[in-house]
Amino acid sequence: MSSDNTSDGSFRQRVFQVVAAIPPGRVATYGTVARLAGSPRAARQVGGVLCRLPEGSLLPWHRVINRHGLISLTGDDALRQHTLLQAEGITAGLATPIDLQHCGWSGD
Template sequence: MKPFTKRVVNIICAIPKGKVMTYGQIAKIAGSPRAARQVVRVLHTLSEKYQLPWHRVLNSKGCIGLTGEHGQLQRRILEEEGMIFQQNGSINLIEYGYEPLHLIEEMK
């Protein structure tokens, strides 16, 4: 596994129940601020293998990026974890956002 991918997996695994991170935030902490799409790729290809909490990763606006049944499933899981969606369909990133300070230090 490439170093960036390993860092992304570790960051996603660290997101606690009831909290979320954005694709861009994960990419930045993993050392490549412009690699948000690579985070999407990691989630798509490795979520099942590494039991990643994929549902805790949102776009930069705090919205679910998936559509259809997968998007509905993600919303349902997040609501079960206690998150409340705003009227525009987003999650308040200030309230529910996760800042893994210990990981930021480790990744330096």
């Protein structure tokens, strides 16, 4: 019921659902996640939500990168994300940009 599918509640919950839908071996940019979440201009907020993720979350947050195909985190967190991406078959993102044309996911 609804003319819109925005019946989930908070934007944060929506980001969880979108990120959880990213297939293994693929990555999505913050802008893409924001767009699929219903707010194409809220790319920044997507990072804010992931930053506040609980430690036990099964959400594949590591599959979310910036529009340059690089990891936006810094320090140990960046290395942690890079390691998780390696486990997905992606050996780039830390210093070498990920090929978004090959690994990029747009909600298919």
